Amino acid sequence: xxxxxQPTSMDCAEGRAAxxxxxxxxxxxxxxxxxxRQIHSQGPQYIIHGLKNNETNxxxxxxITEDRKSSTLxxxxxxxxxxxxxxxxxxxxxxxxxxxVFGKGTRLSVIA
Amino acid sequence: AAGVIQSPRHLIKEKxxxxxxxxxxxxxxxxxxxxxxxxxxxxxxxxxxxxxxxSDKGSIPDRFxxxxxxxxxxxxxxxxxxxxxxALYFCASSLLVLDEQFFGPGTRLTVL
Numbered sequence: 001x002x003x004x005x006q007p008t009s010m011d012c013a014e015g016r017a018a019x020x021x022x023x024x025x026x027x028x029x030x031x032x033x034x035x036x037r038q039i040h041s042q043g044p045q046y047i048i049h050g051l052k053n054n055e056t057n058x059x060x061x062x063x064i065t066e067d068r069k070s071s072t073l074x075x076x077x078x079x080x081x082x083x084x085x086x087x088x089x090x091x092x093x094x095x096x097x098x099x100x101v102f103g104k105g106t107r108l109s110v111i112a
Numbered sequence: 113a114a115g116v117i118q119s120p121r122h123l124i125k126e127k128x129x130x131x132x133x134x135x136x137x138x139x140x141x142x143x144x145x146x147x148x149x150x151x152x153x154x155x156x157x158x159x160x161x162x163x164x165x166x167s168d169k170g171s172i173p174d175r176f177x178x179x180x181x182x183x184x185x186x187x188x189x190x191x192x193x194x195x196x197x198x199a200l201y202f203c204a205s206s207l208l209v210l211d212e213q214f215f216g217p218g219t220r221l222t223v224l
Contacts, residue, residue: 032211034211038155041200041218042217042218043116043202043204043215043216043217043218044155044202044204044213044215045215046212046213046214049211049212085154087154098168099145099157099160099168099170100145100147100155100157100204100213101157102147102154102155102156103154104154105154
């Protein structure tokens with residue numbers, strides 16, 4: 001069973017920040033929060049991951065609450081090409097080769 | 113940069129036939145994963161290999177088998193195909209010391 005809960009869908013205006021929430025209230029101390037996205041039947045693409053500190057890379061920022069029970073993925077300036085299904089995944093990363101368990105994800109539509 | 117290669121990209125088979133899907137991971141990656149994504153569904157983990165040994169097993173039917181070869185490429189063998197096997201099959205690869213899985217473009221299998 002997926003360990004995360006995400007909104008089914010969200011809309012975002014092009015050029016605005018897209019904030020995608022994720023609840024993971026049963027997360028364990030050794031589990032990381034990962035975000036992947038899938039653009040229309042393409043292979044899923046890694047975005048970012050974190051344990052408890054906020055993280056930022058060239059694609060997005062990840063904000064994790066202090067109790068680690070929820071997080072928000074932020075796309076600072078959404079473009080039409082960011083339209084995709086975004087998956088929040090909780091995963092043990094002690095060894096890097098554990099599989100990904102995809103839940104339902106959030107379908108983000110970026111609107112011109 | 114080199115990516116994960118999957119072949120064929122499209123495959124059409126009849127019920128009860130067999131199919132073989134191939135995956136060529138990114139050079140020097142030591143782990144290969146197979147995922148299945150049915151129409152309108154989210155990707156589901158099937159099986160993975162680390163250094164040519166099976167490392168994890170998900171919801172893979174007994175009719176399916178897979179292996180990883182000495183050159184690290186992997187093959188997913190599917191026998192007695194059923195209509196419900198029609199899906200996108202993704203291969204992903206990773207390096208143990210990294211946390212990111214890189215997905216291939218997928219093979220679209222249609223069973224008639």
